[in-house]
Amino acid sequence: MNVAIICTGDELLKGAVTNTNLRFMGEQLLANGIIPSFAMEVRDGMEAIRDALDTAFSKADTVIVSGGLGPTSDDITKEAAAEFFQLPLVQDDKVHLSLMKLWHKYKEEGRDTPSRFLNQSMIPEGAETLPNRCGTAPGIYLETERGNLLLLPGPPVELEQMFSKQVMPILLEKRSREIHSVLLHVAGVPESEVEERMLPLISPKLSAAYCASPGLVKLFLSSPDMDFLRERLQSVKKEFQKELLNCRHTSLQEEVVRILERSGLTLATAESCTGGLIAERITDVPGSSNIFLGSVVSYSNELKERLLNVSPETLERYGAVSAETCNEMLNGISAATGADVVLAVTGIAGPGGGTVEKPVGLVYTGIRINGENFVTENHFSGNRQQVRERTCAAVLNELRIRLG
Amino acid sequence: MNVAIICTGDELLKGAVTNTNLRFMGEQLLANGIIPSFAMEVRDGMEAIRDALDTAFSKADTVIVSGGLGPTSDDITKEAAAEFFQLPLVQDDKVHLSLMKLWHKYKEEGRDTPSRFLNQSMIPEGAETLPNRCGTAPGIYLETERGNLLLLPGPPVELEQMFSKQVMPILLEKRSREIHSVLLHVAGVPESEVEERMLPLISPKLSAAYCASPGLVKLFLSSPDMDFLRERLQSVKKEFQKELLNCRHTSLQEEVVRILERSGLTLATAESCTGGLIAERITDVPGSSNIFLGSVVSYSNELKERLLNVSPETLERYGAVSAETCNEMLNGISAATGADVVLAVTGIAGPGGGTVEKPVGLVYTGIRINGENFVTENHFSGNRQQVRERTCAAVLNELRIRLG
Numbered sequence: 001m002n003v004a005i006i007c008t009g010d011e012l013l014k015g016a017v018t019n020t021n022l023r024f025m026g027e028q029l030l031a032n033g034i035i036p037s038f039a040m041e042v043r044d045g046m047e048a049i050r051d052a053l054d055t056a057f058s059k060a061d062t063v064i065v066s067g068g069l070g071p072t073s074d075d076i077t078k079e080a081a082a083e084f085f086q087l088p089l090v091q092d093d094k095v096h097l098s099l100m101k102l103w104h105k106y107k108e109e110g111r112d113t114p115s116r117f118l119n120q121s122m123i124p125e126g127a128e129t130l131p132n133r134c135g136t137a138p139g140i141y142l143e144t145e146r147g148n149l150l151l152l153p154g155p156p157v158e159l160e161q162m163f164s165k166q167v168m169p170i171l172l173e174k175r176s177r178e179i180h181s182v183l184l185h186v187a188g189v190p191e192s193e194v195e196e197r198m199l200p201l202i203s204p205k206l207s208a209a210y211c212a213s214p215g216l217v218k219l220f221l222s223s224p225d226m227d228f229l230r231e232r233l234q235s236v237k238k239e240f241q242k243e244l245l246n247c248r249h250t251s252l253q254e255e256v257v258r259i260l261e262r263s264g265l266t267l268a269t270a271e272s273c274t275g276g277l278i279a280e281r282i283t284d285v286p287g288s289s290n291i292f293l294g295s296v297v298s299y300s301n302e303l304k305e306r307l308l309n310v311s312p313e314t315l316e317r318y319g320a321v322s323a324e325t326c327n328e329m330l331n332g333i334s335a336a337t338g339a340d341v342v343l344a345v346t347g348i349a350g351p352g353g354g355t356v357e358k359p360v361g362l363v364y365t366g367i368r369i370n371g372e373n374f375v376t377e378n379h380f381s382g383n384r385q386q387v388r389e390r391t392c393a394a395v396l397n398e399l400r401i402r403l404g
Numbered sequence: 405m406n407v408a409i410i411c412t413g414d415e416l417l418k419g420a421v422t423n424t425n426l427r428f429m430g431e432q433l434l435a436n437g438i439i440p441s442f443a444m445e446v447r448d449g450m451e452a453i454r455d456a457l458d459t460a461f462s463k464a465d466t467v468i469v470s471g472g473l474g475p476t477s478d479d480i481t482k483e484a485a486a487e488f489f490q491l492p493l494v495q496d497d498k499v500h501l502s503l504m505k506l507w508h509k510y511k512e513e514g515r516d517t518p519s520r521f522l523n524q525s526m527i528p529e530g531a532e533t534l535p536n537r538c539g540t541a542p543g544i545y546l547e548t549e550r551g552n553l554l555l556l557p558g559p560p561v562e563l564e565q566m567f568s569k570q571v572m573p574i575l576l577e578k579r580s581r582e583i584h585s586v587l588l589h590v591a592g593v594p595e596s597e598v599e600e601r602m603l604p605l606i607s608p609k610l611s612a613a614y615c616a617s618p619g620l621v622k623l624f625l626s627s628p629d630m631d632f633l634r635e636r637l638q639s640v641k642k643e644f645q646k647e648l649l650n651c652r653h654t655s656l657q658e659e660v661v662r663i664l665e666r667s668g669l670t671l672a673t674a675e676s677c678t679g680g681l682i683a684e685r686i687t688d689v690p691g692s693s694n695i696f697l698g699s700v701v702s703y704s705n706e707l708k709e710r711l712l713n714v715s716p717e718t719l720e721r722y723g724a725v726s727a728e729t730c731n732e733m734l735n736g737i738s739a740a741t742g743a744d745v746v747l748a749v750t751g752i753a754g755p756g757g758g759t760v761e762k763p764v765g766l767v768y769t770g771i772r773i774n775g776e777n778f779v780t781e782n783h784f785s786g787n788r789q790q791v792r793e794r795t796c797a798a799v800l801n802e803l804r805i806r807l808g
Contacts, residue, residue: 010439010615011615011616012426012430012443013430013439013440013441013442013443014430014431014434014439014613014615014622015426015427015428015429015430015431015432015433015434015615016430016431016615016616016617016622017427017617018422018423018424018426018427019422019423019426019427020422022416022419022422022423022445023419023421023422023423024419025419026416026417026418026419026420027418027419027420028419029419030418030419035414035417035418035447036417037417037446037447037452038417038444038445038446038447038452038456039416039417039444039445040442040443040444040445041426041442041443041444042441042442043439043441043442048441048442051463052442055459059455156787157786157787157790209418211414211415211418211419211420212415212420213420213421218418218420266704268707269701271680274684275680275683275684275686275687275688276675276679276680276681276682276683276684276687276699276701277680277684278680279679279680279701279703280678280679280680280681280684282679283679283680283701283703284679284788284789286755286756286788287756288679288703289703289704289757292703292704293703293704293706293707294700294701294702294703294704294707294711295680295699295700295701295703296698296699296700296701296711297673297680297683297687297698297699297700297701298698299683299687299692299693299696299697299698299699300693300696300697300698302697302741302742303672303697303698303741306740306741306742307698307700307711307740307741336710336711337706337707337710337711338706338710351690352690352691353693382561383560383561384688384690385688386561
């Protein structure tokens with residue numbers, strides 16, 4: 001199966017938003033052993049979309065298009081696809097009926113309905129609709145001689161639901177020969193080392209793909225032979241052991257939240273250079289409120305003293321970026337929140353603030369667990385954002401290990 | 405000028421990272437009145453890159469490629485481009501010399517050098533190099549009969565510097581007829597309303613482009629006539645007045661940080677449903693440490709009581725998501741930090757936690773300034789992440805207005 005992705009929308013080319021739909025679809029496809037050949041971002045225009053379809057179908061047999069299915073005048077993806085395949089647009093009665101009901105409801109409530117609202121029930125002849133559980137525009141699935149086309153709505157919340165629940169099953173069913181696959185997450189090991197340690201385990205019957213993000217490497221294994229895959233999976237688990245996340249978790253923060261939930265422990269954080277990023281990541285995990293009490297973002301020395309009880313002498317003598325301050329931040333956040341486990345970070349994210357003795361990228365990360373404090377000195381490379389990301393990954397991984 | 409962008413890298417198609425380079429380049433181009441015709445993400449492979457160049461040059465006269473210029477074996481963008489244009493790769497002596505110096509230095513320090521390190525000095529015949537101030541691989545600029553090609557390094561910190569300082573000037577010089585342009589940011593007004601209010605000001609001599617992100621619309625004006633542009637700019641400023649950000653600022657958080665800096669005021673935040681996002685955004689602005697003291701992320705009721713002194717009675721009677729709790733959070737964070745200005749948010753970001761009375765998307769945002777508290781009830785639509793983003797935009801915009 002050869003997949004290409006087309007994302008429509010001027011906003012993607014104007015730098016207004018990052019293309020998170022592409023990332024989401026890429027992640028989901030990889031988890032099932034599919035890597036798209038290429039992706040395109042194109043403007044909202046008949047010619048632009050037709051040209052993109054032509055490019056995509058010249059290289060791929062399965063083309064996924066996001067965006068442009070809604071009721072406003074720049075939503076013309078269906079029209080462009082119908083023209084490209086020289087198919088008329090016909091009404092889908094079931095969708096039409098449900099839109100009519102909604103239209104009457106809106107009218108009763110005195111709400112405006114876009115003039116092209118009912119146009120959402122028109123689909124290329126021969127296509128099927130994919131129900132949209134989070135919005136009004138259905139997805140569309142069309143099999144043609146040139147290949148298979150999937151049209152999906154652009155709003156991430158609608159696309160993500162439809163992609164996981166409806167598109168992936170269609171793709172997996174279409175996949176010609178059966179492949180068994182598994183996705184693992186290796187924490188705290190560089191991608192090159194993961195590749196090297198996997199070498200003895202690869203064989204013609206087992207292929208591996210790797211994908212690195214800060215602090216985490218995705219390791220995707222696939223094989224046509226289910227028993228062989230199972231057997232090798234055991235070897236991989238033996239090789240990486242505690243460096244592997246639980247199979248059901250896809251991020252360090254998710255793993256940490258679930259471990260804490262299971263252990264009945266609460267967490268609080270004290271952040272300086274990360275400015276709230278760690279708390280933001282943890283609270284991004286649904287259900288984190290079960291374990292996360294909160295955070296003190298002590299960006300200034302004043303708040304380190306006032307809220308975390310870091311002593312002025314320590315700040316004066318060792319500086320805000322020091323193992324000593326990190327240690328007192330741990331004690332402070334622990335006392336202030338009463339959490340079972342706490343973590344603290346203080347460092348220099350840059351671009352300013354670095355010195356010869358304390359360069360940009362110097363970060364102290366600390367964890368307090370069972371009444372004992374552990375502080376680590378780290379030297380991270382990269383720009384301000386990268387240092388913050390790496391700090392977050394490092395301290396969450398350390399916490400995962402200490403909890404494990 | 406017709407621009408196409410190609411971003412190389414398997415990681416973009418595997419969902420490992422979002423394509424922030426595309427967003428950055430799109431933003432910079434828009435700020436100069438250029439919108440790319442399309443963009444592509446392609447895999448690291450000779451054929452994939454050659455095919456993408458072919459697609460791009462069939463539609464565009466200027467093609468920008470990011471990634472694949474480094475010293476490892478999957479860095480083959482130059483090789484693909486040279487093959488595409490049937491040009492030999494030749495050594496750039498100046499780059500070679502500086503790489504040799506670095507190579508000796510690394511050797512002395514006992515550091516490993518990738519085997520293809522010196523390959524970074526090879527460029528297609530007839531091309532120019534663009535110095536890389538943040539890394540070792542130079543950028544490459546090549547004028548050909550099919551159009552102009554710009555090859556840029558993939559790491560964001562290297563690309564961003566090179567794009568702003570070297571690529572934009574080349575593009576602006578190439579632009580055939582002179583166009584004067586200005587980029588404005590309108591805060592807190594929906595995109596459709598911005599468009600409507602701009603209608604009377606548009607003319608054949610003045611074109612406008614719009615681009616919306618949470619809480620902010622970019623308004624880009626351009627005209628071949630400088631005096632006319634200046635005159636209309638005055639009318640636009642009159643139309644939107646306080647809804648416009650300062651011309652030098654590109655985000656609400658930047659505007660807020662600069663206003664506070666100028667006024668000599670300090671800021672602290674108390675966050676519940678945003679879980680640290682507001683603090684993270686503010687501390688993303690370099691220099692924010694001048695005004696930002698810190699934040700209390702009081703995710704649990706317990707911390708609302710312990711750190712922000714919210715009374716148990718208020719939590720019991722009105723709930724954590726209420727105007728009353730928001731009000732006490734303002735008082736609490738103000739007392740705890742001593743900041744001149746504070747803000748507080750509490751709400752239901754979803755997906756769980758909503759009720760008929762208090763649905764997902766209900767968020768109270770509060771600001772305390774000059775000893776007076778202002779609390780607003782908001783109803784945001786969208787998923788968890790969107791509710792958090794919209795909360796952040798709304799409270800920062802309200803703060804901007806109250807400070808203004």
